[in-house]
Amino acid sequence: MxxxxxxxxxxxxxxxxxxxxxxxxxxxxxxxxxxxxxxxxxxxxxxxxxxxxxxxxxxxxxxxxxxxxxxxxxxxxxxxEEVAEAVDADPFAGVEVTPDVRLCVVFLSEPLGAGYEFPVRSPKGDWEILGATEGAAFVVMHLRNGRLGSNPATALPKDYRGQGTSRFFHTTVKILAAARKA
Structure with missing residues (x-):
């Protein structure tokens, strides 16, 4: 099938x-x-x-x-189904959305691996990874002077050997809805 x-x-x-x-x-x-x-x-x-x-x-x-x-x-x-599971998990529950906060899903080519204790925060405080599934990491980006400091995919740990690409969470919800249409 x-x-x-x-x-x-x-x-x-x-x-x-x-x-x-x-x-x-x-x-x-x-x-x-x-x-x-x-x-x-x-x-x-x-x-x-x-x-x-x-x-x-x-x-x-x-x-x-x-x-x-x-x-x-x-x-x-x-x-x-995997994208639906990520969206349905409501990974950003409890995050206060302000004009300086962006919620992002970083889709992964391979799982992050074991050993990460979430949340993982950047030293500069411009992003934090709240959690991850096998195929996605959930990143909160904090704007500085109204701008994103970096691409959300750069929030992945330095030892991560896979690839990632990011979408805003609200866009991911729309992508899922569009994919479900026959």
Missing amino acids: AQTYIAFLRAVNVGGRTVRMERLRELFAELGLADVRTYIQSGNVFFTSEETDRAALTRRIEEHLAEALGFDVPTMVQTV
Whole structure:
């Protein structure tokens, strides 16, 4: 039975790496993936596949995108159910949202690993990781002078060997709703 996946692409439509969503849909379809759709310009691709080896699927996507686009596109592939579990866990319960606070989900290519005691705070106080699942870390960003000090994915521990890409929590909720639409 086909599984519905969400591919969260890093570094798409930032820093001069412009890719039209129509082109992304074509590239995913070229891989034989079905029901390919995109959501907003930040590189969120929904598709279905019979593939059960997620690591192999991710490698195929990343290799195809790099070849077609001429630059690496780290890709974090999650099932709709996994994203729903992250959203439903209400990871930011109790966090006071102010104009200087941003709630972010950093989608991970591999789990953070054992040994992290949450919350993990930056020395400068500009971010804190409240917790994590196997596929996502929940980061609170504190704006300084009205600006984010860094990309939320930089909040990952220095010894983390995987990749990450971030989405605001409210955007993640919208991505999930869009992915659930048939």
